[in-house]
Amino acid sequence: METGVLHAAIVHAPIDVSALVARASHERVGAVSVFIGTVRDLNDGREVSGMEYEAYEGMAERELHAIATEADVRFPGVRLVMEHRVGLLTLGDASVVIVAAHMHRAPALDAARYVIEALKVRVPIWKREHYVDGDRQWIDPTATPVGKR
Amino acid sequence: METGVLHAAIVHAPIDVSALVARASHERVGAVSVFIGTVRDLNDGREVSGMEYEAYEGMAERELHAIATEADVRFPGVRLVMEHRVGLLTLGDASVVIVAAHMHRAPALDAARYVIEALKVRVPIWKREHYVDGDRQWIDPTATPVGKR
């Protein structure tokens, strides 16, 4: 069974979750952990109509692959498949899907979590919320939330 | 948005993972964590041809629901959808699927993990491995593995 990083890509088209799960699955695998990030309709109380993702593509894909490789080293035997979408997404769309499959459940769960946590802090991707009122704003996770200033 | 235990069932038919994910998803949700348990082809070095799951059905569904309710209390706002299949499954079949959706990723990931860990120790379901050589054997997770005696 091939293990490690099977697929780690920045994509422009909608993500096919089932296809990614199928790609990570294998008869030798007993556990598949999937994380799906989706665009939600409210942030800090403002009504969102869509989310625009921008990436430093050459570096983002490289960094995503580096994170997946770290997960492979930490959780040997894991099969990793992941995509992060960029462009203008609408409510409910999947922005990121991470699939980690393993013979056992603990490394499958841990590997998926490792990747999403690292992705959030290290992969050069940005998002701009489009609000129902027509306003748009880049999201800065390091800024103090409006409600907590 | 409705939250809590949306669906927790013991089923006999194949599990439709996409349908369960769709059921947990919602425009107000930003993270969906999915755990899929599958039948694998090797255990303790023996070649497996299939897996037979048996449940104490009335109690198993009740206990699954109780675990999901605990997860809802621990992780308020979570949307939980889950099925455990019983009967004779073949290699690669999903035996259990747990979907936890939440506005934020940490409670989504934690809730899915909470349910699968508790399910493994508390839900009255048993499995009998069918081997390629025709032998069959009930699995006892509390027994000392053959290789570690």
Place this chain on the structure above:
Amino acid sequence: MSLPVLLFASYADAFGARTVQVPVTAPCAVLDIVAALRVMPGGDRLPAEPLVAVNRTWVEASALVVVGDEIAIIPPVAGG
């Protein structure tokens, strides 16, 4: 009196039945049922302290049972 007890998986195989009638005297605790089961044919494959559910809820060995309770002896669970 005798009480019906539900068996599953390896325990059902051990006794060759999914339900057995267990002879006990009232008042009767779970541990009395287990002790009675262990001297029946196939009972040697039952541990001294198996998991037990009464009315679909986990109970301790000291729990009392009455006629009409749904009593189940539970093999080590292995779901997932």
Place this chain on the structure above:
Amino acid sequence: MSLPVLLFASYADAFGARTVQVPVTAPCAVLDIVAALRVMPGGDRLPAEPLVAVNRTWVEASALVVVGDEIAIIPPVAGG
């Protein structure tokens, strides 16, 4: 000399461009580029110590850059 620097998202908006030519003198460190950027129009919206990548790898402010390097000033990331 001047070096091309890549900008993204809110930083590209601040400078009104996705690439800017930054005047510097050799030898040149990342912090020199950032200092030069901060006095350009729109540079007031750049923090004193932004994230920087050279040749698609994260680097410290003290890292030296040479002509031909791909230099990118990275806004707070927000993927996922």
